[in-house]
Amino acid sequence: MDYRVVTSDFAVAPQISPEHIKEIKALGYVAIINNRPDHEVEGQPTSEEIRVLVEEAGLDYYFLPIQSGSLPMEAVEQTKELIANIDGPAFAYCRSGTRSITLWAFSKIGQTETQEVINSVEKAGYNLPFLQNYL
DSSP states (O other): OOOOOEETTTTESOOOTTTTHHHHHHHTOOOOEEOOOOSSTTOOOHHHHHHHHHHHOOOOEEEOOOTOOOOHHHHHHHHHHHHHHHHSOOOEEEESSSHHHHHHHHHTTTSOHHHHHHHHHHHOOOOOTTTHHOO
């Protein structure tokens, strides 16, 4: 499974498969956040399919779908609240991980130094040059 550790409490990944859920749990994550809308591509597991398996594995599941190319501030606020209230490390995914890490980065506005956020994003292997203009 391809995933990127952003901080000790947060990781992102491209689309996960049902067989990845046990691995995510074994890595110590306590919650999975799905940022990918259902039916973006044919054959993608639905939110409901993933939710059932995540809950069967004893993890918390959150569905916060974001359309590719958009970043609603409401979703940023929801991400900030989710991360603050999850009791342990969270694992987020979307098609490539970019929406998930972008939501995480914007949720850190006012909480974390800009360069620290940018460093975490880059260390995780993502290039989001526009962050400097917003954080």
